[in-house]
Amino acid sequence: MRAVCLLSGTGTNLQVILENIATGNIPISLNAVISDNPMAKGIEKADTSGITTKVIDYKLYDEQSIYHEQLKQSVLIENPDLIILAGYMRILSDDFCETFRGKIINIHPSLLPAYKGLNTHHRVLEAKETHHGTSVHFVIPELDGGPIVIQYRIKIHSSDTADTLKKRVQEGEYQIYSKALKWFALDQLEMKNDKVMFHGDHLDKPILIEEN
Structure with missing residues (x-):
C-alpha cells in the first residue's frame, strides 16, 4: 500500500510511524513526505530514512488556491492509497478532501x-x-x-x-x-x-x- 505523509512540524508522530513500518507493524510503503514548512524537523527525519521529501511553502503563494492545487498535484503524482496527516497545520481545501475522499486520516x-x-x-x-x-x-x-x-x-x-x-x-x-x-x-x-x-x-x- 502506497502512502504519503503531510506534516508541518517536528514529526514526532512520523517517527513512530516510521518505526512501525520498519518492524512490519504498519504494512505500508511511505513514498513521500510533504511539508508546507521549510523548517519542519519532520522533513529531516524523512530524509534520514531515505524517503522522498518535498516542501511546498505556503508563504510563497499569494493565492491559497494555487498552493492547494500544487499540493494536490504533488500528492497525485505519488498515486497514494493512504494520506497520513501528522501534525499538518494547514486546512485542506474541499477539492483536496474530495479528490482523496476515504484515503485521508x-x-x-x-x-x-x-x-x-x-x-x-x-x-x-x-x-x-x-x-x-x-x-x-x-x-x-x-x-x-x-x-x-x-x-x-x-x-x-x-x-x-x-x-x-x-x-x-x-x-x-x-x-x-x-x-x-x-x-x-x-x-x-x-x-x-x-x-x-x-x-x-x-x-x-x-x-x-x-x-x-
Whole structure:
C-alpha cells in the first residue's frame, strides 16, 4: 500500500510511524513526505530514512488556491492509497478532501467532536474539563469533522498544565495512530458513506482506549 505523509512540524508522530513500518507493524510503503514548512524537523527525519521529501511553502503563494492545487498535484503524482496527516497545520481545501475522499486520516488532540481546531490543551483547562484525549478520524471538508475511528482518553489532574497534557496526550497518539493505520493497511478499516466501517461492519461509536 502506497502512502504519503503531510506534516508541518517536528514529526514526532512520523517517527513512530516510521518505526512501525520498519518492524512490519504498519504494512505500508511511505513514498513521500510533504511539508508546507521549510523548517519542519519532520522533513529531516524523512530524509534520514531515505524517503522522498518535498516542501511546498505556503508563504510563497499569494493565492491559497494555487498552493492547494500544487499540493494536490504533488500528492497525485505519488498515486497514494493512504494520506497520513501528522501534525499538518494547514486546512485542506474541499477539492483536496474530495479528490482523496476515504484515503485521508488525521489525528487531532481532543476528544472529538469537542474542541475542534487549535490550542486544545489550553482550552480544556480553561473549561475545567475532567477528561481530555486524542482522536483518529477520516478527513472530510468540514474541519476536524470526519468520522472518528479510535480515541485515547485521559483524566485531567488538578496539577496538569497545557504542557503536561500535551505530553500525556502524545503518548496516546503514538498508540492509537499506529493501530488505525495498521487496520487501514490491512483493509480492516474504511470510510463508506461518511461512516467508519471496521471489519466490514459499521462502527457505531469510536473505539475507546483509556490511559493506564
